[in-house]
Amino acid sequence: MFWFILFACTSQPHTLPAKPDIVVVVIDTTRADHLGVYGHVRPTSPFMDELARKGTWFPRAYSSSGWTLPSMASLLSGLYPHQHLVGRLAFRGSEFGKLDSGVVTLAEALKGEGYGTGAVVNNTFMAPAFSLNQGFDLYSYNGATNTEHRTAMETIQTGLDWLDNSAGPGFLFLHFMEPHLNYKASKPYLGTFSDGNPAASDIELEALVGKSHRKTPPSVAVQEYVRQRYDEEILVVDDAVAHLVGQLKARGRWKNTVLVITSDHGEEFWDHGGFEHGHTLMGELTRVPLILAGAVPNLGRVDAVVEHVDLVAGLLAVAGLGHAELPGTDLWSIADGTAQAHDNTALSENILYGPPKVSIVDAHARLEFSFESNSGSLWAVDADGTERRRVSPAERNATGKRLSEAIKAKRGSMLPIEGVGGVTISDREMFNQLQSLGYIDGPDLSPSPTTAAPQAASSPTAAAPTP
Numbered sequence: 001m002f003w004f005i006l007f008a009c010t011s012q013p014h015t016l017p018a019k020p021d022i023v024v025v026v027i028d029t030t031r032a033d034h035l036g037v038y039g040h041v042r043p044t045s046p047f048m049d050e051l052a053r054k055g056t057w058f059p060r061a062y063s064s065s066g067w068t069l070p071s072m073a074s075l076l077s078g079l080y081p082h083q084h085l086v087g088r089l090a091f092r093g094s095e096f097g098k099l100d101s102g103v104v105t106l107a108e109a110l111k112g113e114g115y116g117t118g119a120v121v122n123n124t125f126m127a128p129a130f131s132l133n134q135g136f137d138l139y140s141y142n143g144a145t146n147t148e149h150r151t152a153m154e155t156i157q158t159g160l161d162w163l164d165n166s167a168g169p170g171f172l173f174l175h176f177m178e179p180h181l182n183y184k185a186s187k188p189y190l191g192t193f194s195d196g197n198p199a200a201s202d203i204e205l206e207a208l209v210g211k212s213h214r215k216t217p218p219s220v221a222v223q224e225y226v227r228q229r230y231d232e233e234i235l236v237v238d239d240a241v242a243h244l245v246g247q248l249k250a251r252g253r254w255k256n257t258v259l260v261i262t263s264d265h266g267e268e269f270w271d272h273g274g275f276e277h278g279h280t281l282m283g284e285l286t287r288v289p290l291i292l293a294g295a296v297p298n299l300g301r302v303d304a305v306v307e308h309v310d311l312v313a314g315l316l317a318v319a320g321l322g323h324a325e326l327p328g329t330d331l332w333s334i335a336d337g338t339a340q341a342h343d344n345t346a347l348s349e350n351i352l353y354g355p356p357k358v359s360i361v362d363a364h365a366r367l368e369f370s371f372e373s374n375s376g377s378l379w380a381v382d383a384d385g386t387e388r389r390r391v392s393p394a395e396r397n398a399t400g401k402r403l404s405e406a407i408k409a410k411r412g413s414m415l416p417i418e419g420v421g422g423v424t425i426s427d428r429e430m431f432n433q434l435q436s437l438g439y440i441d442g443p444d445l446s447p448s449p450t451t452a453a454p455q456a457a458s459s460p461t462a463a464a465p466t467p
């Protein structure tokens, strides 16, 4: 099991206030290129765009996985999935990893420095059964389905209520579900981008949860309608972020707050023939927004390739802590050009559906490698960050060698994650929520007399998914 030790650190970014409030906003399922500042065609994010321009933002930021559980575990631990082992275990049905109590989480580290720690989370993969609540004084968890989830505004209110009553600096982790399927924004946002699209009557968005659309693209017009509906949910969140910042200003806390905006993974809109998330590690699923605002230096756009483990190292530095045993590089040192050992690559691992994969990207190309077939595919990264073209034959050998060596350097091997057992989905309510989200298949659980908290178990459940 992976352990790490925190060292007192003298390299706290000098331009930041000492021990500021830290507010991390994770917007589920938000791909970077659907925000305005990242070049999107529709005005989905005017407020967040302005925050980015006044603060610091990263056009080449990547999550550590393409679905919620392993990605969030990396965001909260600073470890890669092959280190924290919280994901779907390779070839083991519906058995999932659970965070080991020996891992010192970001929340535990900040708590040790006097921070109050609060989390308000809404995805069923954030259930306490997975132990991502380690170190939080408040862990307000609401499981979600595609049609019901706690709203971003309600999430903010719960977080602010806690912050108001928390002593010392606060670490507040907020998680919004809006851009996740089924893309039915609240009014008046619904229709902002999709009204007038003649394809609107052609499809019930709920039907997209079905597997058929994952591999059989609908017409181009319907695809555009789906993206418009998705964008309306980002607009909902943009107004919620504006509300959050307004409330922090009203409380006199904004100038002493480091606000981070990111997402756990993106969403595929048939970029490579598929839909939704969890099935690949390509850029549309792993390239995420990363915006630093509030009491941060105005560095604007920083083009380095960064990953969530770098963000965690950076947040530890904000609190005056080092990260010597963690894989990430302090994000602030990358941003101001003083990082000494940053390799400008991002590693992503673990798949929810299908054979296990690992992937790495640098400024020029991505390698996605399948452990089952023992082969990889190489994609060029274009100037806008998209990955639509194969690497040219002339560059294939050198690029493949460079990127496979980078994977080995970060992982130590090219073996799939096996890890240890942790959580099986034995709770009926949790199973139904995950099934509603389209994450697991298989027979329903036998009738359960209660909807008690999910139970950790060490053996595979009978409710095996069919990826």
Ligand SMILES: [Zn+2]
Pocket (backbone or CB within 6 Å): 028, 029, 067, 068, 123, 264, 265
């Ligand atoms: Zn997610």
